[in-house]
Amino acid sequence: MKILVCIKQVPDTTEIKIDPVTKTLVRDGVPAIMNPDDKGGLEFALQLKDKFGAEVTVITMGLPQADLILREAFAMGADKAILLTDRKLGGADTLATSKALACAAKQLEWDLIIAGRQAIDGDTAQVGPEMAEHLGIPQISYVAGLEYDGKKKFTVKKENEDGYQILEFEGKALLTCLASAVKPRYMSVSGIVDAYDKEVEIWGADKLQVEDTQLGLKGSPTKVVKSFTKELKQPGEIHEVDAEEAVELIVAKLKEKHII
Amino acid sequence: MDKSQYKDVYVFAEQRDGAIQSVAYELVSKARVLADTLGEKVVAILAGSGIKKDAKSLIAYGADTVLAIDDANLKEYVTEQYTQAVYSVITKFNPSIVLFGATTIGRDLAPRLAARLGTGLTADCTKLEISEDTKELQMTRPAFGGNLMATIMCPNHRPQMSTVRPGVMPKADPDANRKGEVVDFKVDFDEAKFAVKLVKTVKEKKNTVDIASAKILVSGGRGVGCKEGFEKLQALATVIGGEVSSSRAMVDAGIMPHDRQVGQTGKTVRPAVYFALGISGAIQHLAGMEESETIIAVNKDKFAPIFSVADLGIVCDLNKVVPLLTERLKKEIK
The missing domain is CATH 3.40.50.620 (HUPs)
Incomplete structure (x- = not known):
């Protein structure tokens, strides 16, 4: 079995702060990490490899420094890594990103594609399903469990707000996984040592066999017309008081608002 | 086109x-x-x-x-x-x-x-x-x-x-x-x-209260600390007819289930009253609750960002305030 895993390098958004004076994002010093849901997806792939023997290829589209998460994937147990990087891919929205990744996937052999549900910098959850559509294969999103019968049938647990669904398929498909569903393995010591000896294949847009008009900014139907930090509402009263006074203040506020 | x-x-x-x-x-x-x-x-x-x-x-x-x-x-x-x-x-x-x-x-x-x-x-x-x-x-x-x-x-x-x-x-x-x-x-x-076959749909009784539709939310963060702390919040919520929700930290710590999480990766809520108890107010949390009609925040740290959106901010230990408030409201509401 051959599995293609799509991963993304993202800023650790929990570390992002707003500059209180300029009201802009402070991105300096924010660590770049493998997106958590993608790491969950990689773990699902590696578990299939452990049980059934699979060749796991990781692919990412991004800047040259995304090499780092590919090395991390090697150290976790991935067999091959591809870095799709080209100026022509810059400024891509989800449709153009999914197009590029789908075209890359068409150059490769695989039985299953695994991605993360969504990336923590964009939170869109769109690239996986869009990629599946471009490839003409089914998708299952919000994957919390994955089993394989060793021959051809996959059984998938898909989470939703009210519980879950159990779905089955044979043949090719694309799954988007939840980080919360698995505990990704740590990089092994020997894996870390070997990770830098392994070769990351670098692909440019010319490898994708698709017109440039479908890639990057040109291939993106959506345009960001404005970005801004959120205006928070005006703060109200603040009191440093003991617990008894605190209760009085809260009760008065609840009465003022006709809650009690 | x-x-x-x-x-x-x-x-x-x-x-x-x-x-x-x-x-x-x-x-x-x-x-x-x-x-x-x-x-x-x-x-x-x-x-x-x-x-x-x-x-x-x-x-x-x-x-x-x-x-x-x-x-x-x-x-x-x-x-x-x-x-x-x-x-x-x-x-x-x-x-x-x-x-x-x-x-x-x-x-x-x-x-x-x-x-x-x-x-x-x-x-x-x-x-x-x-x-x-x-x-x-x-x-x-x-x-x-x-x-x-x-x-x-x-x-x-x-x-x-x-x-x-x-x-x-x-x-x-x-x-x-x-x-x-x-x-x-x-x-x-x-x-x-139709390549994917649905085998079954399972409804989980996740003790699902939809916090997004609650009129009053009693929400706890790191300052609440533990399961016992949330039991006190539950007592307050019961008295005032609200639901208990939480910040991401408490969900990540396994103390509260994900369906109770308010914020960017949880739910967006806009209740009539939002109690933010021991919640510092990371921007991801504020994104999920700042549209609430009235926000009452209790936190020991007077520099906590939650106070920047609170209508009423109380700098005090929530663990002292919550039991007293619960007792007081029992009398008020009776």
């Missing part, structure tokens, strides 16, 4: 087991406002099996037409079946705008459709407006974990599509006398493409 060929605002009216979801009414209400600005119609797409009984309720909230796709293939949500159904509506009527709830269904269906249609899709919007000059849809959404807001447009492709998180758009007051029609729509399914 000739954009003048595309008009009207369509809403994917999500139902589960025949029950039209709250987000569908929220979207129809918003679609009404957008359509009135454009001088166009609102059409709700109601897909499922045996779903027509409540179809008129969508009219009461602002739909002019409800397209009912009643088909056994749509009994439960599966991606390809629903994609084919909604795709055939969109390609037949050429709407200008299509809105979906940002639920596990909407966030699965909308991107699949966007790729099939070759159009743009903006996820998890918190604001939708029509631009004054070009009459196009301006979609505003949080990015970078809620740290940044971005306004996005889809200038050269149609339809303009977006998903909207449940609880974000206010519902209109329903008007049972509003005029509108329910129209049947038939879909010719290509069943050969």
